[in-house]
Amino acid sequence: MTNYNFIIVVKLLVIFLIFVSPKEILAFYDRFYGYAEAPMQQEIFDVSEFGASPNADSDNTLAFGKTWEAACNHQGRSKFYVPGGKFLVGEIEFKGPCRTESTMEVEITGDLIAPTSIKVFPSYQWITFSQLNDIFLYGSTNLEGRGDVEAWKQEGCKESKCGKLITSLSLANVSNAIIKDVSLSNAKGFHLRLHSSRNVTVHNVSFSSPWDSPNTDGIHVHSSSIVNITNSTIGVGDDCVSISTGSLDVLVSGTRCGPGHGFSIGSLGKVENEEEVRRIKVQNCTVDGAANGVRIKTWPASPPSQASDITFEDILMINVSNPIIIDQEYCPSDSCNTTSASRVKLSNIEFNNIRGTYGSDFGVNLKCSSLVACENITLIDVNLNGTKTSTDKWQQEKFSTKGWLNGLAVFNSTFN
Ligand SMILES: *[C@@H]1O[C@H](CO)[C@@H](O)[C@H](O)[C@H]1NC(C)=O
Ligand SMILES: *[C@@H]1O[C@H](CO)[C@@H](O)[C@H](O)[C@H]1NC(C)=O
Ligand SMILES: *[C@@H]1O[C@H](CO)[C@@H](O)[C@H](O)[C@H]1NC(C)=O
Ligand SMILES: *[C@@H]1O[C@H](CO)[C@@H](O)[C@H](O)[C@H]1NC(C)=O
Ligand SMILES: *[C@@H]1O[C@H](CO)[C@@H](O)[C@H](O)[C@H]1NC(C)=O
Ligand SMILES: *[C@@H]1O[C@H](CO)[C@@H](O)[C@H](O)[C@H]1NC(C)=O
Ligand SMILES: *[C@@H]1O[C@H](CO)[C@@H](O)[C@H](O)[C@H]1NC(C)=O
Ligand SMILES: *[C@@H]1O[C@H](CO)[C@@H](O)[C@H](O)[C@H]1NC(C)=O
Ligand SMILES: *[C@@H]1O[C@H](CO)[C@@H](O)[C@H](O)[C@H]1NC(C)=O
Ligand SMILES: *[C@@H]1O[C@H](CO)[C@@H](O)[C@H](O)[C@H]1NC(C)=O
Ligand SMILES: *[C@@H]1O[C@H](CO)[C@@H](O)[C@H](O)[C@H]1NC(C)=O
Numbered sequence: 001m002t003n004y005n006f007i008i009v010v011k012l013l014v015i016f017l018i019f020v021s022p023k024e025i026l027a028f029y030d031r032f033y034g035y036a037e038a039p040m041q042q043e044i045f046d047v048s049e050f051g052a053s054p055n056a057d058s059d060n061t062l063a064f065g066k067t068w069e070a071a072c073n074h075q076g077r078s079k080f081y082v083p084g085g086k087f088l089v090g091e092i093e094f095k096g097p098c099r100t101e102s103t104m105e106v107e108i109t110g111d112l113i114a115p116t117s118i119k120v121f122p123s124y125q126w127i128t129f130s131q132l133n134d135i136f137l138y139g140s141t142n143l144e145g146r147g148d149v150e151a152w153k154q155e156g157c158k159e160s161k162c163g164k165l166i167t168s169l170s171l172a173n174v175s176n177a178i179i180k181d182v183s184l185s186n187a188k189g190f191h192l193r194l195h196s197s198r199n200v201t202v203h204n205v206s207f208s209s210p211w212d213s214p215n216t217d218g219i220h221v222h223s224s225s226i227v228n229i230t231n232s233t234i235g236v237g238d239d240c241v242s243i244s245t246g247s248l249d250v251l252v253s254g255t256r257c258g259p260g261h262g263f264s265i266g267s268l269g270k271v272e273n274e275e276e277v278r279r280i281k282v283q284n285c286t287v288d289g290a291a292n293g294v295r296i297k298t299w300p301a302s303p304p305s306q307a308s309d310i311t312f313e314d315i316l317m318i319n320v321s322n323p324i325i326i327d328q329e330y331c332p333s334d335s336c337n338t339t340s341a342s343r344v345k346l347s348n349i350e351f352n353n354i355r356g357t358y359g360s361d362f363g364v365n366l367k368c369s370s371l372v373a374c375e376n377i378t379l380i381d382v383n384l385n386g387t388k389t390s391t392d393k394w395q396q397e398k399f400s401t402k403g404w405l406n407g408l409a410v411f412n413s414t415f416n
Contacts (some may be wrong), residue, residue: 001347002060003228007359010171013306014167014195014220019033019216020403024170027274030216036311040076040077040101040102041076041077042076042077042078042079042105043071043074043076043077043078044079044081045067045070045071045078045079045080045081045154046067046076046079046081046082046083047060047063047064047067047080047081047082047087048065048083049067050063050064050067050070050089050186051063051067051070052064052067052082053087054083054084054085054086054087054102054110055085055086057088057220057405058088058089059088059089059090059115060087060088060089061089061090061092063317064082064087064089064092065092066202068080068082068092068094068095071098072094072095072096072098072099072100072101072104072139073098073099073102074098074099075099075100075101076100076101077100077101077102077105078100078104078105079105079107080094080104080106080107080108081107081109082108082109082110082112082139082141083109083110084109084110085110085111086110086111086113087110087111087112087113088113088115089112089113089114089127089411090114090115090120090121090126091120091121091122091123091125091329092125092126092127092128093123093125093128093129093132094106094127094128094129094130094132095129095130095132096129096130096131096132096133097131097132097133098132101397102134103135103136103349104132104134104135104136105135105136105138106135106136106137106138106139107138107139108128108137108138108139108141108182109139109140109141110141110281111141111142111143111144112127112141112142112144113144113146113278114126114143114144114145114146114188114324116146118166118188121166121188122259124164124165124166124167124189124192125166125167125170126143126145126166126167126168126169126187126188127143127168127169127170128169128170128171128172129169129170129171129172129174129177130170130171130172130173130174131172131173131174131175131312132173132174132175132177132218132236133175134175134176134177135174135176135177135323136177136180137177137178137179137180137182138178138179138180138181138182139181139182139224140181140182140183141155141182141183142182142183142184142185143168143169143182143183143184143185143186143306144185144186145166145168145185145186145187145188145191146186146188147166147186147187147188147189147209147213147216148174148335152245159207164189165188165189165190165215165216165297166187166188166189166328167187167189167190167191167192167193168184168187168189168190168191168192168219169189169191169192169193169194170192170193170194170195170201170242171192171193171194171197172195172196172197173195173196173197174194174197174198174200174239175197175198175199175200176199176200176352177197177199177200177201178200178201178203179192179200179201179202179203179205180201180202180203180204180205181203181204181205182205183205183206183207183208184205184206184207184208185207185208185209186208186209186210186213187209187216187236188216189215189216190216190217190218190219190220191209191216191217191219191236192205192207192218192219192220193206193217193219193222194219194220194221194222194227194401195222195223195224196222196223196224196225197224197227198224198226199225199400200224200226200227200228201227201228201229201230202227202228202229202230202232203229203230203231203232203312204230204232205227205229205232205233205234205403206233206234206411207219207232207233207234207236207240208233208235209235209237209238210237210293211237211259211260211289212236212237212296213236213237213238214238215238215374216236216237216238217236217238217239217240217241217242218234218236218238218239218240218241218245218257218260219234219241219242220239220241220242221242221244221247221250222244222245222246222247223244223245223246223247223275224246224247224250225247225248225249225250225261226248226249227247227249227250227251228251228253229241229250229252229253229255230251230252230253230254230255231253231254231255232254232256232373233255233256234257234258234260235254235256235257235258235259236260237259237260237261237262238260238261239260239261239262239263239264240255240257240258240260240261240262240263240287240290241255241257241263241264241282242264242265242267243264243265243266243277244267244268244277245268245274245275245276245277245305246274246275246276246277247277247278247280247296248276248277248278249278249279249280250279250280250281251280251281251283252281252282252283253281253282253283253284253285254284254285255285256285256286256288257267257285257286257287257288257290257297258286258287258288258289258290258318258319258320259288259289259290260290260291261290261291261292261295262287262290262291262293262294262295262320262322262371263282263285263287263292263293263294263295263312264292264294264296265277265280265293265295265296265307265310266296266297266298266307266357267297267298267299267332268296268297268298268299268302268305268307268342269298269299269302269303269305269342269344269346270299270302272303273302273303273305274280274305275305276306276307276308277306277307277308277310278306278307278308278309279309279310279311280307280310280311281310281311281312281313281314282294282312282313282315283311283312283313283314284313284314284315285314285315285316286315286316286317286318287315287316287317287318287320287323288318288319288320289318289319289320290320290321291320291321291322292320292321292322292323292325293317293320293322293324293325293354293358294312294315294323294324294325294351294354295325295327296325296326296327296328296341296346296349297321297327297328297330297348298327298328298330298344298346298369299330299331299336299342299344300328300329300330300331300336300337300338300340300341300342301336301337301338301339301341301342302341302342302343302344304343304344304345304360304372305344305345306342306344306345306346307344307345307346307347307349308345308346308347308348308349309347309348310344310348310349310350311349311350311352312324312336312350312351312352312354313350313351313352313353313354314352314353314354315353315354315355315356316355316356317354317355317356317357317358317384318356318357319357319358319359319387320356320357320358320359321359321360321361322358322361322362322365323356323358323363323364323371324351324354324363324364324365324366324379324382324384324399325362325364325365325366325367326346326349326365326366326367326368326374326377327339327365327367328341328342328344328346328367328368328369328374328403329342329367340371341369341370341371341372341403342369342370342371342372343371343372344369344370344371345372345375346374346375346377347374347376348376349374349376349377349378350377350379350380351377351378351379351380351382352378352379352381352382353380353381353382354379354381354382354383354384355381355382355383355384356383356384356385357384357385357386357387358384358385358386359386359387359388360388360403361397362397362398362399362400363384363386363397363398363399363415364384364398364399364400364415365400366383366400366402366403366405366408367401367403368401368402368403368404368405369403369404370403370404371404372381372404372408373404374403374404374405374406374408375394375405375406375407376406376409377405377408377409378408378409378410378411379409379410379413380410380411380412380413381411381413382410382413382414382415382416383413383414384414384415384416385399385416386398386416393399398416399415
């Protein structure tokens with residue numbers, strides 16, 4: 001009888017020791033004996049412990065995937081870590097949701113190098129973070145997309161011939177994210193793309209590509225809300241930031257833009273039933289050496305949609321061709337349906353304290369639709385000086401309007 005009870009006790013003890021780790025016992029102890037205030041120990045998942053090796057031609061995609069799996073499934077505080085060195089990594093998705101109990105940290109110290117071939121990206125994305133909540137991505141890494149090596153520098157390889165462009169870093173369905181201090185260079189397409197995401201901060205991030213790179217937007221925001229881009233440097237040859245359909249509450253500040261095509265809303269009105277763009281602010285920025293400063297672009301003959309409550313303020317223009325431009329006849333490839341005007345309604349747009357120089361074309365160019373009015377466009381403290389001294393036609397175009405404008409107001413501004 002006693003013997004039988006003893007066996008049960010031993011069995012229970014063995015089961016207890018097998019299934020409950022010392023860490024859990026300690027955590028339990030902590031909870032009841034006063035150590036609760038000490039932060040939970042962070043577990044670091046280092047790619048080099050999962051077989052990744054830098055400074056080699058070996059493909060580290062599998063090792064990175066395994067590291068992520070372990071880090072993301074860790075129930076506690078977790079960090080995905082890449083040490084110094086150069087790591088060749090192919091198309092990879094860091095997918096959630098994770099089981100981590102606090103912010104999922106991703107610290108990337110070494111550089112990540114994309115494969116040169118553009119044929120090894122079946123999803124047309126290089127590095128993707130998806131279905132995640134609460135993530136912190138930081139480190140001194142440069143995400144080198146090697147777009148300059150093959151994608152389009154190679155003769156004859158244009159968008160049409162090489163298929164879709166490949167985004168370097170994508171956030172898809174991610175909420176409460178911070179991306180900080182990292183650099184991205186030479187993307188094969190967009191550098192950073194935010195899609196269906198919410199509450200994303202991009203701070204002190206640098207984006208660079210040659211001035212003549214096609215479709216290499218710095219940050220493309222699509223169907224996302226509460227996006228905060230601060231203290232960054234973007235010179236990518238195309239739009240520094242492009243804010244597309246379904247974007248709400250986007251703030252860009254303290255950011256330097258150029259060379260490239262400036263800060264853009266759009267292009268809008270390409271397809272049916274586009275979601276509206278609303279509450280966008282670009283503030284305290286410098287545009288240097290760009291085709292446009294601040295721009296809103298919509299396609300001609302577009303289905304109806306709308307963009308409203310947009311503010312551009314405290315912006316310095318240096319060597320910019322079109323500092324302020326609304327273009328509702330946007331047609332980059334000259335192959336648009338021009339049978340009718342744009343039906344994208346633009347309203348409540350303010351340009352405040354925009355100053356500097358422009359080298360050609362127009363100081364202010366408001367090309368509105370003839371079908372729906374640009375409504376409530378306000379310019380306050382706009383001071384722009386043309387720098388060309390010839391008698392070209394552009395000099396008559398310091399301030400140009402076209403189409404239907406309803407409620408245009410200009411205060412305290414000079415156009416030279
Ligand atoms: C978005 O991600 C969350 C997890 O963070 C997931 O539960 C949800 O199903 C995802 N939604 C879509 C549309 O993928
Ligand atoms: C946004 O995300 C940050 C960082 O993850 C978090 O601290 C903050 O509370 C979030 N804000 C909202 C409104 O969810
Ligand atoms: C910005 O990021 C760079 C590169 O990682 C870093 O060297 C620098 O210290 C960061 N600046 C600030 C103000 O944090
Ligand atoms: C945007 O981010 C910066 C830097 O992290 C922060 O100081 C600022 O409060 C944020 N603004 C908003 C509206 O979230
Ligand atoms: C923003 O960047 C500038 C220089 O680029 C730096 O002096 C400043 O400290 C940064 N601000 C923040 C909040 O990091
Ligand atoms: C404006 O942006 C610069 C960086 O370009 C930053 O150093 C400065 O603190 C910002 N000023 C304000 C008022 O946000
Ligand atoms: C103006 O910007 C263009 C790029 O858009 C650049 O090639 C040119 O050198 C710049 N000029 C000056 C005077 O900075
Ligand atoms: C051009 O746009 C008009 C008006 O939106 C539309 O009716 C027509 O079908 C379009 N034509 C083509 C070739 O797409
Ligand atoms: C524009 O030129 C006028 C004199 O013609 C000068 O007073 C003003 O400071 C200049 N503004 C800018 C932003 O360069
Ligand atoms: C334009 O401004 C007027 C006056 O502030 C306002 O009544 C009207 O609703 C605004 N239009 C739009 C489309 O918001
Ligand atoms: C224009 O400038 C005058 C004088 O500085 C100022 O009183 C007025 O408020 C300004 N108007 C606007 C719309 O900022």
